[in-house]
Structures are given as C-alpha cells and as structure tokens.
Amino acid sequence: MRRAIAITALIGAAGGLCWLFPLFHVVSLKRALAEKSARIFDAAQFSDVFWSEKLLPSIDKAVPAEKLLPAIRADPAAAKTNYARSLGMGDSYIYFLRGAGKVISISGDEISVGVSENATNAEIVLETGLIFGNTLRDGTGLLSASDYPDSQDFNDIASALNKIVGQRVLPKLRETKVGAKISFAGCAEVDDESADLHPLHVVPIQAEVQ
Amino acid sequence: MKTNPFKLALIVCLTAAAILFTHSSSAQSAPKGKIAVVVSTLNNPWFVVLGEAAKARAIELGYDATIFDSQNDTAKEAANFENIIASGYKAIVFNPTDANGSIANVRKAKDAGIPVFCIDREINSTNAAVAQMLSDNYSGCVKLGQYFVKQVGENGKYAELLGIVGDNNTWNRSKGFHSVVDNYPGLKMVAQQSAEFDRAKALEVMESILQANPDLTAVFCGNDAMAMGAYQALVAAGKEKQVKVFGFDGADDVVKLIAEGKITATGMQFPKLMARTAAEYADEYIQGKRDFNQKIPVKVDLVTKDNVGKYGDYGKK
Numbered sequence: 001m002r003r004a005i006a007i008t009a010l011i012g013a014a015g016g017l018c019w020l021f022p023l024f025h026v027v028s029l030k031r032a033l034a035e036k037s038a039r040i041f042d043a044a045q046f047s048d049v050f051w052s053e054k055l056l057p058s059i060d061k062a063v064p065a066e067k068l069l070p071a072i073r074a075d076p077a078a079a080k081t082n083y084a085r086s087l088g089m090g091d092s093y094i095y096f097l098r099g100a101g102k103v104i105s106i107s108g109d110e111i112s113v114g115v116s117e118n119a120t121n122a123e124i125v126l127e128t129g130l131i132f133g134n135t136l137r138d139g140t141g142l143l144s145a146s147d148y149p150d151s152q153d154f155n156d157i158a159s160a161l162n163k164i165v166g167q168r169v170l171p172k173l174r175e176t177k178v179g180a181k182i183s184f185a186g187c188a189e190v191d192d193e194s195a196d197l198h199p200l201h202v203v204p205i206q207a208e209v210q
Numbered sequence: 211m212k213t214n215p216f217k218l219a220l221i222v223c224l225t226a227a228a229i230l231f232t233h234s235s236s237a238q239s240a241p242k243g244k245i246a247v248v249v250s251t252l253n254n255p256w257f258v259v260l261g262e263a264a265k266a267r268a269i270e271l272g273y274d275a276t277i278f279d280s281q282n283d284t285a286k287e288a289a290n291f292e293n294i295i296a297s298g299y300k301a302i303v304f305n306p307t308d309a310n311g312s313i314a315n316v317r318k319a320k321d322a323g324i325p326v327f328c329i330d331r332e333i334n335s336t337n338a339a340v341a342q343m344l345s346d347n348y349s350g351c352v353k354l355g356q357y358f359v360k361q362v363g364e365n366g367k368y369a370e371l372l373g374i375v376g377d378n379n380t381w382n383r384s385k386g387f388h389s390v391v392d393n394y395p396g397l398k399m400v401a402q403q404s405a406e407f408d409r410a411k412a413l414e415v416m417e418s419i420l421q422a423n424p425d426l427t428a429v430f431c432g433n434d435a436m437a438m439g440a441y442q443a444l445v446a447a448g449k450e451k452q453v454k455v456f457g458f459d460g461a462d463d464v465v466k467l468i469a470e471g472k473i474t475a476t477g478m479q480f481p482k483l484m485a486r487t488a489a490e491y492a493d494e495y496i497q498g499k500r501d502f503n504q505k506i507p508v509k510v511d512l513v514t515k516d517n518v519g520k521y522g523d524y525g526k527k
Contacts, residue, residue, distance in 0.1 A: 088509065089343070089484075089506060089507070089508045090507075090509025091509065130390075130393050132352045132356065133352045133353075134349045145505040145506075145507055146504035147336070149335050150334045151332055151344065151347075151378055151382055152378055152385070155348040155382055155386070156385075159385070159389050
C-alpha cells in the first residue's frame with residue numbers, strides 16, 4: 001500500500017514538473033513549415049525585383065522639390081505633416097522627393113544642386129559616397145516592418161537596396177560636372193526637429209545628367 | 211456541543227463583512243484586472259528598468275501588475291506563461307527570451323484570449339502578438355559604425371563582443387555595425403566572440419582577447435553590460451586609454467562613463483518609452499481597440515561626448 005502511494009506521488013510529482021517545465025512543444029507541421037520557409041529569404045533577389053517593379057515606378061508619386069523646398073522654408077513643421085513619412089516611435093522622418101536643377105558644386109561625396117531658378121546656394125545635396133542605413137527602404141512607404149516576421153530579413157533589404165544604389169546610380173552620378181543640368185529622385189532622412197534642412201541631403205534612387 | 215444562535219449569526223456577519231471588505235479593497239486597488247510583465251532576465255539593470263516601467267504604467271492605468279523573470283530560459287518562460295494563463299491575467303507585456311522559441315508561448319496566450327505585446331526583443335511571427343515595439347537596432351548600429359570609423363580611423367585592430375547568438379537583436383546590431391565598418395579594409399576584426407549580453411562574461415572574454423591582441427584599438431559591444439565588462443578588463447590591463455569602447459543600450463553607468471570620456475559611445479534605446487507604450491496598448495486593447503501595427507520600430511539615438519548632456523535615466527532628459 002505504502003509503495004503504491006509512493007509510486008503515485010512520484011508519478012504525480014514528475015507530471016507536475018513536466019507541466020511546469022515542458023520538455024517539448026507540439027507545433028503543427030503546417031505552422032513549422034510556414035515558419036521555416038519564412039526564414040529562407042533572399043534579400044538581394046527580392047530587392048532587385050522590388051527596385052525595378054515597385055521602387056522606380058513609384059517615383060512619379062514623390063513630392064516635387066519645387067513644391068517641397070518652399071514649403072520647408074515657409075513652415076518646416078507643416079511641411080513635415082504634409083509631405084514626410086514618420087518612422088515608428090521617434091522624431092526622425094523621411095521625404096521622398098524628385099526634381100531637377102543645376103549642379104552648383106561638387107566636393108568629396110556630395111553634389112550640390114540648385115533647384116530654384118537662378119539659385120546660387122545648394123538647396124539639395126545628392127549623396128555619392130557609401131550609402132548606409134534604412135533611408136531608401138523606409139522612405140517611400142512601399143515596405144513595412146510588419147510584413148517581415150524576422151527583422152533581420154527586413155534589415156537585409158535595406159543593405160541590398162543600398163548596394164543597388166552603389167552599383168547602378170552612383171557611378172554615373174559621380175561623373176557629373178559643375179554647371180550640368182540634372183534630374184533626380186531620392187529620399188532625404190531628417191534625424192530630428194533640430195536638423196539643418198538647408199540644404200536637404202538626398203540618397204539618390206535615380207539621377208539623369210543632361 | 212451547544213451553539214449560541216446569536217454568536218453564530220455574529221460570526222456569519224463578521225465573515226461576510228470581511229469577505230466584502232477584502233473584495234471591495236482588491237477591486238479598488240485593481241478595478242481593471244491584472245497585467246503580467248514577463249521579462250527575459252532581471253539579472254541586467256536595463257531589463258529591470260524595462261520591467262519596472264511597464265509595471266508602473268500598468269498600475270497608473272488602474273491594473274494590478276506583476277513582473278515575471280524568465281531568467282533567460284525558455285522553459286522558465288513557458289512556466290511563467292502557464293501560470294499567467296491559469297491566473298486570469300488580462301494582458302501580457304512581454305520581453306521574449308528567444309525569437310523562435312518564444313512564439314509558442316505567445317500563441318498559447320493568444321489561444322487563451324490573452325493579448326501579448328512584445329517589447330525590445332521580437333518574436334519571429336507577425337500573427338501571434340498583438341504588437342511588437344522594437345528598437346531599431348540595425349540603424350542604431352549603423353550610426354555607431356559611422357562614429358566608430360570617425361573615432362578609430364580607417365585603420366586598426368578591433369574586437370566585437372556579441373550578445374546571445376540565438377537572439378535577433380544580436381545580429382541586427384552586428385549587421386548594422388558591419389554594414390559600415392566592413393567598407394574599410396584597414397579596420398581588421400581580430401576577434402568576434404559571444405559574451406551573451408553579460409557583464410561578467412564580457413570581462414572574461416575581453417581578458418583573453420587582450421592577451422592574444424595586445425595592440426587592439428577598439429571594441430564594439432552588443433550591449434552596455436558587455437561594454438562595462440570590457441572596460442573593466444581594460445582598466446585591469448592598463449589599456450583603457452589605448453582601446454576605445456563602444457556599447458549599445460544607453461544604460462546609466464555607460465552614459466556616465468561617456469560623460470567622463472572613458473567610454474566612447476553607445477546607442478540609446480528608450481526602454482521606459484517602449485515599456486510604457488506597451489502597457490498603454492494593452493489597456494487600449496482591453497478597452498476594445500484592435501487595429502495595432504504589428505511591428506513598431508523605436509528610434510535609437512547615438513550618444514557621444516558631444517551630446518551626452520541630453521541623455522540620462524534611460525532616455526532623453
């Protein structure tokens with residue numbers, strides 16, 4: 001009798017331990033396969049297709065620089081409300097813009113462009129050095145973190161898009177000369193309210209020198 | 211035994227009054243129910259701040275709130291969830307231990323009708339938690355990488371202390387940093403080792419890295435606890451002026467050392483902001499709101515000697 005009670009108590013204790021600290025979790029095969037396939041993600045291939053099929057065709061939706069720049073000069077807060085895309089929680093935001101102008105100066109990794117007629121000071125600076133960060137990925141609103149179960153995949157897209165700019169946009173842009181007429185599209189990230197927006201620093205998506 | 215009916219009636223009345231008093235006082239202290247705050251570990255001050263901030267906000271909003279420590283152990287975390295589900299909690303503010311391993315726990319809570327709001331660490335699923343508030347680790351470490359190159363220069367030997375290798379934050383930070391630094395071939399990474407986000411382990415790992423690489427010029431650490439451990443090892447070896455230390459988190463002790471010029475930079479996450487927002491989202495969910503963005507990136511600020519005065523107490527002053 002005592003032995004039976006001891007065995008029952010032992011089984012009970014073991015059961016309790018397993019309940020508290022389960023040795024394994026049963027997950028349906030369908031769910032497991034879905035999660036596994038979600039992890040296999042080729043950011044370079046995705047970004048290549050995204051670049052040609054989504055990003056470049058979206059340029060006509062970018063705000064024209066001749067509209068944005070006067071709006072920023074007049075009221076930066078209103079310009080932000082009307083034309084910028086804010087990112088999650090924080091004070092940074094991004095403008096997705098397009099425009100045309102004249103190359104005023106070139107120094108290091110920057111091409112300064114005047115957009116207004118007879119502009120003598122840089123209003124836009126096109127970045128031509130190494131491109132880092134999420135500005136291009138997040139600037140257009142075409143991609144959302146909420147669509148990616150693993151944020152590493154989403155971050156790999158940022159890196160792949162920056163590489164595409166480095167390979168397809170910047171080499172030709174670096175050949176630009178002072179005085180050339182240029183049309184461009186790109187994204188400008190503003191870190192916070194205190195940032196200097198004159199000129200606006202743009203990561204180019206497209207640039208054509210005439 | 212004879213029972214006095216008057217005495218019996220008095221006992222019944224007193225018992226009923228005691229029950230009513232207990233019920234009304236507990237209802238007064240938590241009229242809206244209970245919220246659980248499950249934290250990956252309380253062995254790191256940063257996570258203590260995260261958990262306490264969520265708890266404090268939940269209490270401000272009228273809930274009873276309890277913190278559960280998973281001790282960086284998915285089995286312990288699973289037991290916490292079982293306990294929470296059985297105990298009638300209305301929502302869970304959750305800092306997961308493992309991006310994949312924690313999904314099952316969130317689903318279990320969801321199946322039991324308890325909404326889960328992830329903070330700081332994500333789960334690799336977009337349909338289990340109601341929302342996930344996550345520091346933008348990648349772009350935070352892009353900024354750190356750019357500052358690293360400015361401070362260290364384009365040549366030199368450096369080491370990297372990684373966090374927990376199964377955690378997404380570890381790799382998002384590392385990849386953000388390397389997306390910048392790897393463009394400079396003169397910067398040679400001579401060691402890359404995990405210290406599991408732990409100060410004591412970082413001290414040990416850094417000691418052995420220094421023995422093998424006496425000419426090290428910098429160390430990039432995936433969190434501030436490891437930065438503190440690395441700095442301690444450097445002081446012990448008399449190399450704290452030779453090796454620049456970079457952390458990530460915005461922990462108070464590191465912010466103070468940046469102000470003193472002893473640590474070079476960190477990335478300020480905003481644990482209080484994330485935690486408080488998660489508690490507010492939980493309250494909104496309980497009140498009936500359902501449309502939440504799944505993943506909400508939280509900006510990370512670069513903290514250096516130039517702007518350190520603006521930061522402290524795990525956020526912006």
